[in-house]
Amino acid sequence: MSAHAQSRSFCPEPCPRFPALIESTPLGQRFRLGLGRWDYAAKMSNEPARGAQDSAKDSVGPVAAGAIAGIGALLSFAVSLVTGAGVLSAVGVSVLLGVGLFLWARDASKGWGDLGQSIFVSVVVAIALTAAQRDGDKRREDQLRLNERRQQRADEKENLQLTLTLEEDLTGLALPGRDLSGLFLVRKILKRANLQGADLRRSDLSASVFDGATLRWARLDRARMAGTRFVGTDLREARFDGANLSGVYFRGAKSRRLNETSFRHATLNASHLERAELVAADLTESSLYEAQLDWVDARQTILRDADLMWADLHGANLAGADLRGASLQGTNFCGAAGLDSARLAGAQYSPDTRWPRGFDPKSRGATKDEFITVEEGSLGQPVCIVGPLHDEEDLPFDGSDIPFLGQHGDSDP
Numbered sequence: 001m002s003a004h005a006q007s008r009s010f011c012p013e014p015c016p017r018f019p020a021l022i023e024s025t026p027l028g029q030r031f032r033l034g035l036g037r038w039d040y041a042a043k044m045s046n047e048p049a050r051g052a053q054d055s056a057k058d059s060v061g062p063v064a065a066g067a068i069a070g071i072g073a074l075l076s077f078a079v080s081l082v083t084g085a086g087v088l089s090a091v092g093v094s095v096l097l098g099v100g101l102f103l104w105a106r107d108a109s110k111g112w113g114d115l116g117q118s119i120f121v122s123v124v125v126a127i128a129l130t131a132a133q134r135d136g137d138k139r140r141e142d143q144l145r146l147n148e149r150r151q152q153r154a155d156e157k158e159n160l161q162l163t164l165t166l167e168e169d170l171t172g173l174a175l176p177g178r179d180l181s182g183l184f185l186v187r188k189i190l191k192r193a194n195l196q197g198a199d200l201r202r203s204d205l206s207a208s209v210f211d212g213a214t215l216r217w218a219r220l221d222r223a224r225m226a227g228t229r230f231v232g233t234d235l236r237e238a239r240f241d242g243a244n245l246s247g248v249y250f251r252g253a254k255s256r257r258l259n260e261t262s263f264r265h266a267t268l269n270a271s272h273l274e275r276a277e278l279v280a281a282d283l284t285e286s287s288l289y290e291a292q293l294d295w296v297d298a299r300q301t302i303l304r305d306a307d308l309m310w311a312d313l314h315g316a317n318l319a320g321a322d323l324r325g326a327s328l329q330g331t332n333f334c335g336a337a338g339l340d341s342a343r344l345a346g347a348q349y350s351p352d353t354r355w356p357r358g359f360d361p362k363s364r365g366a367t368k369d370e371f372i373t374v375e376e377g378s379l380g381q382p383v384c385i386v387g388p389l390h391d392e393e394d395l396p397f398d399g400s401d402i403p404f405l406g407q408h409g410d411s412d413p
Contacts, residue, residue, distance in 0.1 A: 230255040239265050250276055318342045330355050
């Protein structure tokens with residue numbers, strides 16, 4: 001009988017603890033034959049001997065299993081730390097592998113394949129724990145860096161606020177794109193300052209001078225700018241939503257280029273916007289009480305629900321303007337052009353409102369408010385007297401007529 005046949009007679013299929021790959025080799029067949037003979041001899045032995053053998057194994061098994069589990073756990077912990085895993089992942093893998101080794105050593109029915117399965121499961125769990133811990137560590141590091149950057153910006157802003165507060169003359173200041181929101185810059189001289197794209201929201205800029213400054217793309221939402229002066233200032237595409245611009249002076253060609261500028265909900269009472277370019281600007285629900293808007297270019301301008309009581313728009317170009325729902329009591333439209341194409345539905349005017357000769361506001365949807373009696377105001381009697389269109393050099397201006405600004409001297413940018 002061949003060795004392979006003898007091994008099969010002594011070791012039934014499948015042979016325990018003997019992989020098929022090793023069995024296919026000559027050395028494996030010989031080893032299997034010996035193993036089969038040993039199993040056969042064990043079966044033929046008497047029961048007392050087997051009981052003594054089992055009792056001896058049970059008494060030693062826990063100690064040996066604990067030693068195996070401890071060594072495996074320590075090795076797993078060391079390997080986990082060397083490979084860059086965190087302490088939590090290393091402890092978890094060590095405990096899992098140690099328990100697996102202990103149970104495998106204590107159970108005689110478990111083979112090498114079961115040990116390999118336990119190790120494989122431990123490796124998978126280790127990878128998952130390591131990935132989770134690294135992701136958590138990365139999130140914490142990112143949050144710490146974000147908090148540090150926020151604190152750094154807050155400290156820089158506080159130092160900048162202190163510096164700007166102590167200085168009155170800030171001519172030539174260059175802070176483009178900086179966060180200057182909420183700063184207190186009252187009565188400051190900011191001639192030729194470069195604040196392009198700066199965030200000045202909620203800042204107090206009252207009675208300051210911005211002659212020749214650059215404020216293009218600046219955010220000035222809800223800023224307080226009463227009495228501020230803009231002479232030759234670049235204000236293109238700036239935003240003034242909700243800002244207080246009462247008594248503000250816009251003088252010079254650059255300052256008056258306000259096309260497509262947003263003044264939504266802004267306060268422009270008694271402001272000076274003579275000859276300003278407000279093409280397609282948005283002044284929705286803005287307040288322009290007694291504002292000087294003579295000869296303004298307001299084509300396609302949105303003045304919906306705006307307060308234009310006693311405003312002066314003589315000579316203005318209002319072609320395509322949206323004046324729906326606006327308050328026009330006492331407003332001066334003498335010599336204004338383009339009202340035939342303006343939208344006036346829902347707008348209210350009073351007997352004191354001045355219209356161009358021959359224009360019928362009711363034909364455009366405006367409503368005459370007969371119950372409002374306006375006392376004699378800054379416009380006097382409703383008689384159209386259109387003043388001349390002055391050239392730039394014919395407009396005298398030395399800053400003395402601006403509230404709080406006489407002390408700043410001349411208006412040269």
